[in-house]
Amino acid sequence: MRRVALWAGLAYLALRGVSAVILVAASHRQVPVPGWTGPHVGYLDMTVLWDGSWYRTVALHGYPTTLPLDPASGHVAQNAWAFYPLFPLLSRALMDLTGLAFPVVASTLALVCGLGASMLMAQLLAERVGERVALATVAVWAAFPAAVSLQLAYTESIAMLVLCGVLWAVMRRAWLTAAALVLLLGITRPIAAPVAVVMAVAILVRWRGRRTHPISGGEYLRGALALAASGLAAVTWPLMAWAVTGSRTAYTDTMAAWRAGGQIVPFTPWLSMSTWVFRDYANADVLGPISLAALAVTLVALPLGPWATRLGPELRTWCLAYPAYLAVVLDPFTSIVRYALPLFPLVAVVLGGGWARRAARWLWARAAVLVAVGVVAQVVWVWTLLVFVPPSDYPP
Structure with missing residues (x-):
């Protein structure tokens, strides 16, 4: 297991090197943006564009105690409460400790957290699909079109690290560890709600096997605490926003500021976007x-079919619950590519590694093709979505 983790970490770092080259090349096209970049744009400037600027604002100034209003509509305007605190506050602590600027600290923190996530991901997958498939999966995941964000001042890396830790603990029935990590996830990124579904399914599976593996009273209690913690994690940040601003709907109103029409509407935006x-x-x-409909059927079929048997109930549930959650709360726009990163178990299925009694065929050939496609798509992602092009784009 340690060997696959080491190789996975090396693959991750190699692909981050490729992404760094892409970012440096893109920096020559990026015009200076006051408040975002210096007068001469370089690699570090590229790491704090878009959401990175918001996290820098939180790291330097914290969160507003009064919600800003849009003067035109009178509704809550875009503000820092949409961005969860663990990453920017850790960045601020490291800034104070080292004396380094936010771009250096935040991009390095993201890179290191992504490294930890890749190594932990390889180990938890190896237990289910074997070391070869696990390593290939990490390589393809690290080359994903939006994998560049794993080295930007974004929360993808730290969220992946904590998420893999939660899934690892749940798979091992380490309920107290899972409870602690899911509470941490609740201040990392808004993905604790689907994790609660995974927790519930894992507890149900454990309960159904109680005749062959009896459950002690202590384990019942630890499982209940883990389930309660996952529910609490799902509402922790909205409750904090309420407590600080005095507005019960501070978080949802803030998130609505990024939505089409200024409100959060389940499912409907997906239909509108598909037509667009x-x-x-x-x-x-x-x-x-x-x-x-074809996308929905595919996302349901991939984790439910016999080709995903080796993933086990926890990872299969995650791959069902997480997309369902996104369909309810998310408008499918440019960020959707980044939001797909947590669906890493599906990569193992696509590589043919999820069959119960069948080895993955042409594993490395498949992985090589997907890595190559991913790297090319990274170029497109950086050039199309990361590079700031005035006047069509604008800072928040």
């Missing part, structure tokens, strides 16, 4: 919903 994607076609109203 095919807007240049005469039958967009048909092609959009059909494509969306």
Whole structure:
């Protein structure tokens, strides 16, 4: 297990080196943006664009005690409460400790957390799908189109580290460890709600096996605490926003400021976006919903089919609960590519490593193709979504 973790870490670092080259190349195209970059844009400037700027604001100034209002609509404007505190506060602590600036500290912290996530991911996958598939999965995940964000001042890396820790603990029935980590997840990124579903399924599976593996009273209590902790984690940050601002809906109002129409509407934005994607076609109203339905069927079939048996109930549940959660709370726009990073177990399925009695065929050939495609797509992601192009783009 230690060997696969080491190789996974090396693969991750190698691919982060490739991403660094892409960022340096893109920096020559990036114009200086006051408040975001220096006068001469370099690698570190590229790491604090977009959401990175918000995390720098939190690290330097904290959160507003009064919610800002949009003067045009009167609704709550975009503000720092949309961004969870663990990453920026850790960055601030390291800044105070080292005397280094936010871009250096935050990008390094993200890189190191991503390294830890890749190594832990390899170990937890190796227990289910074997070391070869686990290593190939980490390599493909580290080359994912939005994997560049693993070295930016974003929360993807630290969220992946904590998430892998939670899944690792749940798979081992280490309920108290899972409880502690899921509470940490509650201040890292808004993904604790689907983790609560995973926790519930894991506890149910453990309960159903009580005849062959009896459950002690202590384990019942620890399992209940883990389930309660996951529920609490899902509402921790909204409650904190309420406590500081005095507004019960501070968090949801803030998140709505980024949504189309200024409100959070489950499912409907996905249908609207699917139609928009095919807007240049005469039958967009048909092609959009059909494509969306195909995506939904694929996301359900991948973890439920026999090709995913080796993932086990916890990882399969995660791959079902997380997309369902995104469908409810998310508008599918540019960030959706980054939000796909936590679905790493599905990579093992695509590589053919999830069958119960069948070895993955052409494993390394598949992985090499997907890594190559991912790296090319990273270039597109950086050039299209990360590079700031005025006046069509604008800082928050």
